[in-house]
Amino acid sequence: MxxxxxxxxxxxxxxxxELAAIRLIALLPQGWKADLIGCSGPTAAIILTVPDGMEPSxxxxxxxxxxxxxxxxxxxxxPRTT
Structure with a gap:
């Protein structure tokens, strides 16, 4: 999954x-998917869907x-803030 x-x-x-997010998404490896969550100031938040078993690192x-x-x-x- x-x-x-x-x-x-x-x-x-x-x-x-927004432009940086589009560029990043265009360069993702085959099989990866992305959803742009939002942009604020100079920051873009994206959720990547990656193949099963891929470590966060x-x-x-x-x-x-x-x-x-x-x-x-x-x-x-x-860096993650959670």
């Missing part, structure tokens, strides 16, 4: 989080790798 993994990304103060590593893409320069994965 696929697992849901919440992710927040933060960017520069004048950045467009692996999801985070994949998101960090995607955020290193030149189209997402200046964006970082925000």
């Amino acid at each position: 696929p697992m849901e993994h919440p992710v927040r990304i933060d960017g520069p103060p004048t950045a467009a989080p 692996g999801v985070n590593a994949t998101v960090d790798e995607i955020l290193s893409h030149s189209a997402l320069r200046g964006w970082t994965r925000a």
Whole structure:
């Protein structure tokens, strides 16, 4: 069964989080799905649905790798606040 993994990304103060979320979603591995939960200021909140058995650390590593893409320069994965 696929697992849901919440992710927040933060960017520069004048950045467009909606555009960054679309770019991140476009670069997700095949078989991953995403739902944009919302955007506020320079932050986008996304729920990723990943294949069963994927550890959170692996999801985070994949998101960090995607955020290193030149189209997402200046964006970082925000730490979880729960």
